[in-house]
Amino acid sequence: MKILHYFLFLALSFSVGYAQKTPVFKVVLDAGHGGKDPGKVVNKNIYEKDVVLKIALLVGKKLEAQPDIKVIYTRKTDVLIDLYERGAIANKNKADVFVSIHCNAHETQVEGAETYVLGLNANEQNFEVAKAENSVIYMEDNYKKKYAQYNINSPESLIGVSIMQEEFLEQSIQLAKIVQKQLTGVMNRTNRGVRQAGFIVLHQTYMPSILIETAFLTNNEERKFLTSAKGQEEFAENIAAAIISYKKWVQGKSSYVSPYDxxxxxxxxxxxxxxxxxxxxxxxxxxxxxxxxxxxxxxxxxxxxxxxxxxxxxxxxxxxxxxxxxxxxxxxxxxxxxxxxxxxxxxxxxxxxxxxxxxxxxxxxxxx
Ligand SMILES: [Zn+2]
Structure with missing residues (x-):
């Protein structure tokens, strides 16, 4: 039925000269961690969960100002949402994209932004990043039952790409590339590239999905920037801009079919x-x-x-x-x-x- 409506809509649009409004583009913003899961903790009082929530809410505000974008948040407050639940929220809402926002950490002063898609083309470095983000499952109830198919401690047991994510891989990579372009080209941050790894949260969704490691909380300069209002505003501005240009790209493709059609x-x-x-x-x-x-x-x-x-x-x-x-x-x-x-x-x-x-x-x- 939906596709019939769509064609009807197209026909109408052509006959009345695009007088109809364009379909709503749904964006799920996922601020990583929350509640009893602080994410990365630096200097005992700087929590990844707080930084990424602020950025996600700001991204949402900017996107909500667009007439044809609807924003759905996996969390708007300091609560822990299961990785499963995050994907379920996106699937239930039939989102067009899923964007998970995080901060990176390392024992050195390494810096820069990297954006992930779910994929098998992982290396050891990417595996460590995914492992850190996946480890939240141990705080969830019944994690053994829910995540029996994943062994997050073994690089050999890579988390396979689901058929749905495989289907949207090209779009996920395109979105990741645009994000990196904004964060590095426009914001001038160090470019650590588009990467692949087995993130459980990306394994749950049925639409193009990415995970952004905005910057390193362990790098002194980047931490200062990430925790400042100015830094959060800049990250939000550029992530929102990337989502908007991705939307234009994907809607401009003649073969575009909504992930849920x-x-x-x-x-x-x-x-x-x-x-x-x-x-x-x-x-x-x-x-x-x-x-x-x-x-x-x-x-x-x-x-x-x-x-x-x-x-x-x-x-x-x-x-x-x-x-x-x-x-x-x-x-x-x-x-x-x-x-x-x-x-x-x-x-x-x-x-x-x-x-x-x-x-x-x-x-x-x-x-x-
Ligand atoms: Zn994280």
Whole structure:
């Protein structure tokens, strides 16, 4: 339904000369840490949680002044929000971007700004940064249960990129690049670059997501700047400017589909034009459609939260990914529940007869 409205809106816009207002762009601002988790602590009285909250609130104020931006905060006060909950807030609000704001720390006087996207292209240095930010889970209730899939102390057990984050990686990197450009090009701070690492908070979201390490609280100059009203204002100004220019970039892309326009994806994948990697040998097969992406991903379990087998199909310019291969509908139901348990909550059962997509109702009849 949503995509229909969108096309209707487009048609209207063209006929009345863009008189309609543009869709609202939702930004989730995530001030790291909070409450009993101070984040990095320097000189016993300077807490990362306070600095990043001030910056996040200022960023929000600037963005709220834009007519077509809606700001959602994961926290506006000094409270601890679970990493899971932060992502859930962004997902529930169907945000267009998720921006987590932090301060860095090191035992040396190293300085500079770095911005992270979730990714496997991590090195030891990035791992240490992610580990520090992830360690908050130990303060959460039931952390063992909630974060069983993560071993945050092992660089070998890298946190895999979720299929949704993989889908938005290009956009996340673009946003991260713009942030770095603002913080280093405009603010003239040391550029530590766009990096990848396994941040749990970025693993929870279903939209382009970044984590900004604004500066080092352990560097004497940077700490002074970070804790000053002027410094916080400048960081906020430039982070807000980066989000606004990212919004222009992403909305200017002709192929832009909101991260939450799942109706667009499923309607596009209803009539497959060309099949690849079809393991189906016999005539009738059920598969669980778990995802679709403009990018080709290797159809391997590590790209799909360990689900296997995965098959891919090209539908126009979109790659559609399926999990499993069942002969009977009742087995497909088991596959579906597996996929949902792994976080593919929008997954659904599809059916093929002689390699062609058919309705599930028709497949059930053929089964008998
Ligand atoms: Zn932090």
């Amino acid at each position: 799942t109706s667009a994806r499923s309607s596009r994948s209803r009539t497959p034009q060309h099949s690849t990697n079809h393991p189906s040998q016999s005539d009738l097969t059920y598969k669980v459609q778990i995802s679709s992406s403009p990018k080709r991903l290797e159809a391997k379990g590590f790209n799909f939260k360990g689900l296997s087998p995965i098959s891919a199909e090209k539908d126009g310019s979109i790659f559609v990914y399926y999990y499993g291969n069942a002969k009977r509908h009742k087995d497909a139901l088991t596959l579906l529940s597996n996929a949902k348990k792994k976080g593919y909550t929008d997954a659904y059962i599809t059916a093929f007869y002689q390699g062609r997509r058919i309705t599930v109702e028709r497949a059930k009849k053929l089964e008998k």
